[in-house]
Every structure is written in C-alpha cells, then in structure tokens.
Amino acid sequence: MTNNDGLRKAREAKAARIIAGEKITFANPMQKASKNPKSLRLAINAKCYNCSNDQKGEVRVCPVKSCPLWPVRPYQGKSQEEDRVQK
Numbered sequence: 001m002t003n004n005d006g007l008r009k010a011r012e013a014k015a016a017r018i019i020a021g022e023k024i025t026f027a028n029p030m031q032k033a034s035k036n037p038k039s040l041r042l043a044i045n046a047k048c049y050n051c052s053n054d055q056k057g058e059v060r061v062c063p064v065k066s067c068p069l070w071p072v073r074p075y076q077g078k079s080q081e082e083d084r085v086q087k
Contacts, residue, residue, distance in 0.1 A: 028054065029074075045074045 018024060033039065033046035048069060052058035060075045067073075 030054075041074075044069055044072055048073045048075075 014024065027035070029042065029045040029049040033042040036042055048059045048062070049056065051064075051067075052062060056075050059073055060077065062070060062073055064070060
C-alpha cells in the first residue's frame with residue numbers, strides 16, 4: 001500500500017461518513033495535544049497555536065523570532081526564498 005492508497009481510502013471513508021449524515025468535526029491543536037501528551041510535535045503545535053490567539057494564520061506569520069520554538073513552528077509552508085531557489 002502506498003501513501004496515495006492510504007489517502008484515497010481515508011477520503012473514501014470520510015465521504016461515506018458524510019453521506020451517512022455523520023457530522024465531521026476537527027480538533028484544534030490544543031485538543032490534539034491533550035489526547036496525545038507524549039507527542040513533542042503536537043505540544044509545539046499547541047503552544048504556537050495558543051500563543052497566536054488560537055489562529056493558525058498568525059502562527060505562520062509569527063514575528064517573535066526570539067522564541068525558541070520559532071524555527072520549528074507549524075504551518076510555515078514554503079518560504080518565498082525556497083520557491084525561488086527551486087524554480
């Protein structure tokens with residue numbers, strides 16, 4: 001099974017749940033971290049999310065470069081510099 005097969009199966013399962021009338025809810029990073037307290041990545045995501053007023057978009061543009069979590073903050077995506085280098 002490749003990654004695409006797993007993704008396809010997950011999407012099909014989600015579609016079936018929607019068709020069945022099940023309400024799909026999404027957990028925010030704080031909820032995810034509380035469900036798995038041993039995960040360092042989830043703890044970092046939750047801290048950044050909390051520090052940014054519970055808004056993922058604010059994490060991406062975080063101006064606090066002195067924060068020790070800044071280099072590993074979530075939701076960064078590719079920077080414009082990386083995009084230029086790859087072209």
